[in-house]
Amino acid sequence: MEKKKIVISPVTRIEGHAKITIDLNEQGGVDDARIHVTQYRGFEKMCEGRPYTEMPALTARTCGICPVSHVISSTKACDNLLAVRPPKAARNLRRIINLAQIIQSHALNFYHLSSPDFVYGFDAAPEDRNIFKLMQTNPDMAKDGINLRAFGQKIIEELGGKRIHPTWIVPGGVSHPITTEQKEKILAQIPQAMEIAQKTLKYFVSNLHRFQKEIDNFASFPSLFMGLVNKKGNLEHYDGFLRFIDSEGNVLEDGVDPIFYKDYIGEAVEKDSYLKSPYYKPLGYERGMYRVGPLARLNVANGCGTPMADKEFERFKNLNDGKPVLNSFYYHYARIIEIIYGIERIEELLKEPETLSDNIRSHASINRDKGVGCSEAPRGTLFHDYEVTNDGIITGVNLIIATGNNNLAMNAGVKQVAQAFVDGNNITDGALNRVEAVIRCFDPCLSCSTHATGIVTSRIEVRDHNKQIVDVIHRS
Amino acid sequence: MKKVRVGTIWLDGCSGCHMSFLDMDERLVELSQYMDVVYSPYVDAKEIPSDIDLFIVEGALSTDHDIKIIKEIRKNSKLILALGDCAVTGNISAMKNLFGTEAVLEKGYFDLADINKGEYPSEVVPTLLDKVIPLNEAIDVDYFVPGCPTPADAIYEVIKAIIENREIKISDYTRFGK
DSSP states (O other), X not given: OOOEEEEEXXXXXXXXXXXXXXXXXXXXXXXXXXXXEOOXXXXXXXXTTSXXXXXXXXXXXXXXXXXXXXXXXXXXXXXXXXXXXXXXXXXXXXXXXXXXXXXXXXHIIIIIIIHHHXXXXXXXXXXXXXXXXXXXXXXXXXXXXXXXXXXXXXXXXXXXXXXXXXXXXXXXXXXXXXXXXXXXXXXXHHHHHHHHHHHHHHHHHHHGGGGHHHHHHSSBSOOEEEEEEOTTSOBOSSSOEEEEEOTTOOEEEEEEOGGGGXXXXXXXXXXXXXXXXXXXXXXXXXXXXXXXXXXXXXXXXXXXXXXXXXXXXXXXXXXXXXXXXXXXXXXXXXXXXXXXXXXXXXHHHHHSGGGGOSOOBOOOXXXXXXXXXXXXXXXXXXXXXXXXXXXXXXXXXXEEOHHHHTHHHHHHHHHHHHHHHOOTTSOOHHHHHHHHHXXXXXXXXXXXXXXXXOOOOSEEEEXXXXXXXXXXXXXX | OOOEEEEEEEOBSOSHHHHHHHTTTTHHHHHTTTEEEEESTTSOOOSOOSXXXXXXXXXXXXXXXXXXXXXXXXXXXXXXXXXXXXHHHOGGGGGGGGTOHHHHHHIIIIITOSBSTTOOOOSSSOOEEEEEEOGGGTSOOSEEEOOTTOOHHXXXXXXXXXXXTOOOOGGGTOOTTO
């Protein structure tokens, strides 16, 4: 048998489109597999010449799934340009809307995109593996997913005026305070959201035994982890400091102010993807592979800091005897724990009297020519880095997007799962679905990270090393 | 009644209009009684089915592959709905046009890179067009539904009206930039 290449395109049920290629050797085994992100949006260039006040609204449009994260990091970079710290009420309100978005995004990944794999199994018929089928066969579960996502989206709408691309978060703070009625309205939704979150956790944990081979092979390997932690070393999504750990849990760097991110993170270009590959600079390209996002955040943190999430955090930590959890399948688990944490924190923040203060915005003009804003987006650490003229016109932009941080690990993960499940002599749809499912674990947001579209075909083209098509297989 | 066969895709956009589609919340369950989503990022179909009643397209066209696929979509669909400002006018996605493709690539893969500086992505990935264009510059479009993103209420009303074969005034529900 000669060398062949399998192309999966587009990767479906992820946020954005990508393409995966799998290189087969003469024996039909997998030599290599790669994910290719296939479109480039160019925000770093097209924001040049715009006034800094436009940046939150402009950069929100990098992503319709996590626009709030971009607005948060962008306004934080602008706070930095103004050299102001927003008042406490504004910081609390920004935290609430940020957590609301993390909840809705995690619910989207779990229910709308990934749950068909859990409910029907990875080998189910392709036409059944979607949320619309779930609406028919498990209507209560589908409605839970819709309602949990809506819980987050409604908070964003309540505070920000609209669910997607809200304009309420502004340089220096937020544009208007929260009213007592709004506060009560959100608080009234919390019991139902928590009930669904606990149900989700129970469902997931009780089904884990069905997925042991996936747990062992879905991007399960040593890597570094990066995430923000607060002063106590606990889970943090809005402020705080960067912590880097290795796969044994040793702290490599701690207390790093995100404005110095460039001392720690480099970016490499690869010819077969529009998504760049960030790496931990002190260890160099490729060896410096790190993971970000829910799994990484729980791995770097000492705890969550809220009672119900901490209860589950303890079980999570026991998965690997207190050491970092290396199996990317557990990103799903980490997302559920973060949903619980998010609901608890929103309640705490709403009940802080200062949150209702009218003092919600600091005013200033440009005081610095450079500003960096950093926050934890649903998928990981997000950096916005701006340079401006004295008049506040943008002259330079660098963005490191949450998903991009995971690029090296996603590639290593695709290769691992392909080697475990794909047999070149008998290519099955279930095996290829698993290769896509490892990508779903990372929950990449490719519209953010560059934005991608794939070549649309259910045909799998098998090519020889001269790229000639030698065989065509239909997926369904 | 025969269910309406619906496809959805996002091209060069932010996916916000697709998120707005999900923001119909429980109304999605209602609509799913009248429509089958046969191609979409939310389902596992890998090629454009041949007999689509309504194709909802988010985003502008920015690669050679976008052009290829939108023509295939046109060929296979009775009706095409341009969803959101990027599909209708190019919007933010077309801001790249102010600088040109070369300058945009140079910024990302030379200026802002540490390793393999200037090795512009060129293998496996599609080629960027010289100019980002809205849908109607490449194909005939049947419906234009603006918004950034198009609000969920507008998406619901327009889909419902198409299913029931009646006209609505779209400006009651959305506008550019909304």
